[in-house]
Amino acid sequence: MTLDILCKVVDNYGDAGVVYRLARALSDIDPGVRLRIVVDGLDSFAALAPGLNPQADVQTYRGWTVLRWNHRWDGFVAEPPCLVLECFACGRPDFFEERLFDPARTERRVVVNVEHLSAEDWVDELHLMPSATRSALVEKFLFMPGFTPASGGLILDRDFIKAKRLWDAARSGGLDALAQARTDLAGRLGLLLEPGWAGLTWLTVFSYERDYRLSAAALAALSSRSPVLALVAPGRSSQPFLDAWEAAGRPFPALPLPFLPQEDWDQLILAGDINIVRGEESLARAALAGRPFIWHAYLQDGGHHQVKVQALAERLAAFFEPADRATLVRCFLDFNERERDAPDQGGGEDMAAFLDLALGKRDAFSSFGLSLEQNGDLAAHLMTRLRKIM
């Protein structure tokens, strides 16, 4: 089977990240599947996938053929596209389109629109819904990632699940075992941990620009009881967080991180006690990790992102005791309240309440993560579907 995966990079590394993980998961399931990945942002892809050449029009990477978006590759003439994963309705390169809709072709072709992740109810209704193209021979359907058994689920790639088990075992082994695992991870990633940092409450920070002043104050208060180490990812949230931390008098240690490839970032999320994440790819990892997290959603017109935040928060809240649910949903919504992404926007959340829930009700996050695993692997669901229809 040959699968063509199409991806356009719209925001940062999320789109490329999902595609890279999906490709790895599909190859894990069936190493015999030939993947041809067409990407318009090879720089983003290369940042996540060590060893990939961002300059090459065509290259072989991990056994896949990776192509630049508009490159007129002869391979699509020799073997025209037949099974296509069009990620996030990204469209198709012109040359690819010509081959896909070549009027001389008489065999059936299938395009799958692998859509964005959302926790909203309509995801279940749209999952596997027929779509259409202009040709009777090119069928199309929707495939919806999601948080429910009736959706396509989340990608449970082998490396991530294996790493999760190892980190779960380290946590079960007590603080010394966890600290040792973190020290080993820091060594592998080249992070300079000072003595004692490996045993602190690890908080990863990866969001859009926002006002972190009240959060820093709440973290400072927490740190007086349970010392915190903030691991600050590079990018849009780094400076606003560090400025707030600085203004608060550096009440806990903060470690700016280098840019990490996908597998390393996964490890850091799993090593964290609390993860502040943005985007769909890191959200999926944080949720699956079964650790406390809060999600900073991509800003949408008219505040529509809050609809998505509420849907997610309510799914998560179902794993909390009734008395805590409203607080959790409120924290998620307040964390996302803003008109634009800027260092003076948002920041009205009751972070202290969230931290109390995060550290006091870890089991609820863990149960949520487990439920997502039980929904099954998106890549396996997809492969099963493709085998059934072809």
Place this chain on the structure above:
Amino acid sequence: MLMTSDIRVGTVFKAGGDVVAVQRLLGIKGGRNGQVKRMRVKNILTGQTSELGLDMGEKFEDVQLDYHKMKLSYIDGDTWVFMDQESFEQYELSKDDLGDNAGYLTPEDDFEVEVAFYEGKPVSVTLPTSIVRTITYCEPGVKGDTSGKTFKPATLDTGIEVSVPLFCDIGTKIKLDTRDGSFQERA
């Protein structure tokens, strides 16, 4: 070629090998850079209805249709009878064929609609983008609130319910966008 974004209730297009007419728009859903238009369509060759989810980037072939300007003459149960304003011939469409457009029309209207014919048979109706209707029921209007940002449900003289700003009252004539039923302005 027709883009998904051009498709509205009443549009007839080729989806795969089928010629379909859109009866209802069931919502536009999606993430940050992609949207899916969910719709109920009727295969005008077989009469079967189904749901489709079309993403915005897809292109479709137009279908060769003949359009005739007509007025709704009368309604007989689920049959809607239109009269050609030039030939005075009458043509029947079922309420299902009109889909959501049925909710914007009454025989008393003096505006014309376009009835699309495929191979000599009427298959769908296209409305003017904007029409004026009268509110027959809503909660009392709130004086002073002219922001138009907060909405309440209102029943129109055709019987359907739409969302209108708080300042509207029973008897208010409003201009609606027939593509999505949204309030445009007081008429």
